[in-house]
Amino acid sequence: MSERGFAGALSAETAAELRARAHAARGAVLTATSVAGSGHPGGSLSSMEIVTVLYGGARLRPAEPRWPDRDRIVISHGHVSPGVYCALASAGFFDIHDVEAHFRQAGSVFEGHVERSVPGVEWSSGNLGQGLSAGAGLALAARLTGGNWHTFVAMSDGEQMKGQVAEARRLAVKERLCDLTAIVDLNGVQISGHTAEVMPVRVAEDFTADGWRVIECDGHDVEALHAAIAEAQADASGPVAVIAHTVIGKGVSFMEDEPEFHGRALTADEYERAMGELGLEPRLEEAAARRILPCGTSAVDVTPGSVAVAVGTPRTYTREKDTDNRSAWGTAVAEIAAANEDVPIAVFDCDLMTSVKTDAFAKVRPLGFVECGVGEHNAATAAGAASTAGVLSFLADFGVFGLDEAYNQQRLNDINGASLKLALTHCGLDVGEDGKTHQCIDYVSAFRNLFGWRVVVPADPNQTDRAVRWMAGEPGCIAVCMGRSKLPVVLGEDGEPLFGGAYEFRYGRVDRIREGVDAVVLALGALAGPAAEAADALAAEGLRVGVGAVSSPLALDDADMEWAADAPLLVTVEDHSVRSGLGLSVAEWLATSGRTTRLSRLGVEGYASSGASKDLLAIAGLDAAGIAASVRSALRA
Ligand SMILES: Cc1ncc(C[n+]2csc(CCOP(=O)(O)OP(=O)(O)O)c2C)c(N)n1
Secondary structure, X not given: OOOOOOOOOOOHHHHHHHHHHHHHHHHHHHHHHHHHOOOOHHHHHHOHHHHHHHHHHOOOOOOOOOOOOOOEEEEOOHHHHHHXXXXXXXXXXXXXXXHHHHOOOOOOOOOOOOOOOOOOOOOOOOOOOOHHHHHHHHHHHHHHHOOOOOEEEEEEOHHHHOHHHHHHHHHHHHOOOOOEEEEEEEOOEEOOEEHHXXXXXXXXXXXXXXXXXXXXXXXXXXXXXXHHHHHHHHOOOOOEEEEEEOOOOOOOHHHOOOHHHHOOOOOHHHHHHHHHHHOOOOOHHHHHHHOOOOOOOOOOOOOOOOOOOOOOOOOOOOOOOOEEHHHHHHHHHHHHHHHXXXXXXXXEEOOOHHHHOOHHHHHHOHHHEEEOOOOHHHHHHHHXXXXXXXXXXXXXXXXXXXXXXXXXXXXXXXXXXXXOEEEEEOEOHXXXXXXXXXXXXXXXXXXXXXXXXXXXXXXXXXXXXXXHHHHHOOOOOEEEEOOOOEEOOOEOOOOOEOOOOOOOOOOOOEEEEEOOOOEEEEEEHHHHHHHHHHHHHHHHXXXXXXXXXXXXXXXXXXXXXXXHHOOOEEEEEEEEEOOOXXXXXXXXXXXXXXXXXXXXXXXXXXXXXXXOHHHHHHHOOOOHHHHHHHHHHHHHO
């Protein structure tokens, strides 16, 4: 019954089949959560008809879960995983006995919250409030790739309290995402009690106010649900929300409307009673016995993919004119778009177009430019989701907003195997006059926590240009972190632009820009220039100081580091918290490599004031004079 879609009325026969599936799946939910001894049975029973109708009616191929033309079903309230897994099993994606036996078991694919590695699941969730953004990203991806799919997002009422949901609602309307349907499970209950008491939300009014059409229906009536979803899908004027009125714990008298069963498995007695009420055979012992056997359902690959793209001809910025790295990024992405007319490319922006230099791209590729306004959480998730559906997806933002503000969204992008390309500008004290609140001095350390993210901090516009072209063709999530100021291009000892001409960016490489045996300075990103200046000044005093430009602070190349560690003194310099950036990476490298080279770390030691970047860096001792003074005194110590 897959590949049908929601067109046409539901036949009496199919309706009866869906009802039977939902009924059997209710028992499987109780069995799975009871065997596991935990989980969320209440919401699973509440959403049971919603997910049964969705997986039963959408265009899907259970034997080919990543079929490119499939409809996308995002489950935003990921805690209803038992219900989702059982509905997927009923729709033919895998064996329901595997769910009953292996739910929440270490090593099994059936984790406590829905995971993209489960066949049929499109987006790992559980951090409430992110699913509608993921759905918006997938709906945008359909438009940009010419894909033929409809995106459905199942949501809970509790999560309607999250601000990100409002951000997503507005984007969906602004972009007229008529191929996006939200289905809200309105059961009026959440963890701490009834929603009306915990935090009242006017779900229908909120959607309506933001410009959505709303259809209300009985969320336990498969025919009513099918009709509402079909009507929503057919509406070509904009996104539609189906508000499905439900009862938490539906089908088991003592669970109905009881917040207690939001997140508690039944006791053995309760399980017997519940299965009796449902008229189903208890299967607890049988499922528990199967738990020691291997799980027969294997994970779907969620390794990030890449989009084939021609990166164009790199630019060489010359010594005659200073250029900011953010302009080099903006120029490079616009040139990539111009050189790849047939490749779906999106740049997401958060009302900072002229500051983060996305205007050139917007002119070249207006349909790929997604202005999200002041809605960074939504932008991060939508851009990440789009990257999983064939779009070369970029998000440009200030460091404090695109990373610090949206850290958890970037974490979920990582977990979801997204391939988001993030251009973070105004990083470090080089945010300039905006002051403390805008100083992103933790971009290396925040990404250090996220296993999949790669971080590039380019030294000058030439290296930025090459790094942006490189990352466009790479799989996975990558951030390019830049400051605000115009910079002179870095010159080699021969006086030529070091990162221009035929220079190719290689992730991890430490580019040697000065050779020297008395000490080596390892400079992060744009501090390479001042470090080279400091080395030149020290050379005039007879001190031979090498300089390595580090652009990949989380992946230091071993051979390059051996070169640096051969000097008697290593000095790290960075426009980043001194506690947690390059200095920490180098200390870790030295310790784990068994090298005993003395290390001195220079960086940002506290939130700085407002002021011109060059003054702030000078006060922090991170200009050429400050670096020279620190190296001099460390050599004397
Ligand atoms: C961002 C976020 N905050 C808090 C939680 C913890 N949490 C899990 S479910 C839930 C609310 C449950 O209400 P609802 O989503 O309506 O689910 P139902 O009880 O209907 O299953 C909360 C607060 C979370 N998962 N995500």
